[in-house]
Amino acid sequence: MSHGRREDVANVGSFAFERGGELDLDVAYAEYGDPADPTVLVCHALTGSQYVAGPAPEGVSGQAAGWWDALVGPGKPIDTRAYHVVCANVPGSCYGTTGPASEGPDGEPYGPDFPSVTVGDWTRSQARLCDELGVDTLYAVVGGSVGGMNVIDWAKRYPERVERIAAIATSPRLDAQCLGLNTAARRAITSDPNYGDGDYYGGPEPDEGLAVARRIGHVMYLSKASMTDRFDRRVAERRPDDLDDPSARGFPYRDVASYLDYNAERFTERFDANSYLYLLRALDEYDLAADYNSDAAALADYEGDALVLSFTGDWHFPPEGGDTIADAFESGPGAAVHRVIESDYGHDAFLVEPDRVGPPVRTLLERGASAVTTEADRQTTPDYPRVCTGLLPDA
Structure with a gap:
């Protein structure tokens, strides 16, 4: 079985959006590795794409293409020799999944008639895609930024379908600034x-x-x-x-x-x-505790492992938000760990400093959250290329 990327679009049928509206939904996705192996779902950030590793087609450029190439692939922390990796473009985006620029039933783009979108809609569309792919249980869900919100929403919405999560550079909700x-x-x-x-x-x-x-x-x-x-x-x-x-x-x-x-x-x-x-708007309106009394209550049914990574220089999703998420997981039955990584880069450290992100993610996948301890993990993995040294990545 080839471990290269395969691309497709799955029609998941009629999809009802949380804030109203319903349409026939296509979900564009990329997959890597052998589908017989445990599946790792990777959630992209705000303007990212399904092309988490490797080159992308014409029209998909910058950090929408191969945005975690240093983490996903043969021998890399998310090892496509051991895992079946799936990354889906979210509803509302413009990289193949149905969004405002997509053609509607009348042959014209949906434009402003497209339904309002939530992070919960992203999670539910990914679950429908997993159903289409015959994947019942996810070995892990991994993502950063608003993709990290997508990750914790999986633990909240489908706790029985996820064994491990890695929520990176994220928060349970945005602050006023x-x-x-x-x-x-x-x-x-x-x-x-x-x-x-x-x-x-x-x-x-x-x-x-x-x-x-x-x-x-x-x-x-x-x-x-x-x-x-x-x-x-x-x-x-x-x-x-x-x-x-x-x-x-x-x-x-x-x-x-x-x-x-x-x-x-x-x-x-x-x-x-x-x-x-x-x-x-989906990013702004996400609140982990929505429909629950607290963040802990929202995650109370999740029994798997949880890794939360934050960066000291990230004022967009500061470490305090990671503390809140980790505390919520720790109040439940699963194992949880929050590592705060020293970095002056800012929010995009999760994209441009793979040497900081890769080791704990690898440890989570191979040995579980309780094994993710200190920066000493960095010494057990190969050197990583520093990505995007010339252009600011798109979180």
Whole structure:
């Protein structure tokens, strides 16, 4: 059996969304390894894709392609020689699973008529995909950022179907500061003259608004220390010809501005503005304790192992949120451990520092959560390539 990637789209039939609306749902996914082996489900972050490892097709670029290539593959922490690995694109996205840009029954894109999406909808769509693939029990569910919310939602919603989870750089809910910044990002998109009412397909797209929204996101993914280290107040080598800012006359164009402008422009080439709105809203509205009296009550039925990883420089999903998740798991019958990793990088450390993430994930899969102890685990694994050294990853 080949351990390379296989791609497909599964139609899971009529799908009722939690906040209302129902449609025929396609779920695009990639799988690696032998389906006869234990299955590990990997949950992608906000604008990620199902292409967790290896190159992606044309139109899927940046960190949507091979975004955890250092962790998934033969001999890697999520070893495709030992595990059947599945990663599914979530509803509302634009990488093959049905979303706002997908063609509806009338032959036109759904656009703003697409139903509101929740993290719970992502989890339920993945469960339906697992049913289609004949996978009843998941050996593990692993993911970071909002993908980590997706992970803990699996433990909450389908505790009997999951044996191990790894929730990385995540939180049981967003705080007010992040909600405020995400509100500003949405306003940037909906205020773009090309956005209209969201039915912009076939005409000019709201790229300027989407680019501003993504600049806000990029700043959220880095720590203050890492931004100082990477950019400080250095001046960019080249000033853009189309810099339309009269207040800038006589002043420098700085590295940090150049960096954000470049990455924002690249992002608009690969992502749909409506999808960004829908997925950002799902992130904002997730609350682990929803429909329960507490986080602990939400996870009370989960009996498996739980690994929670946080990073000290991550103010987007700070370690305090990891503490809350770990405490909730620890109050239940399963084994749980929370490791806080020293890193100045910021939220995206879970993508760009695989040497920090890989060892504890490997230990969880091979020996269980109780075996994940100290940074000494790093010494037992090969060196990892540092990924995305030139471009900021898309969390």
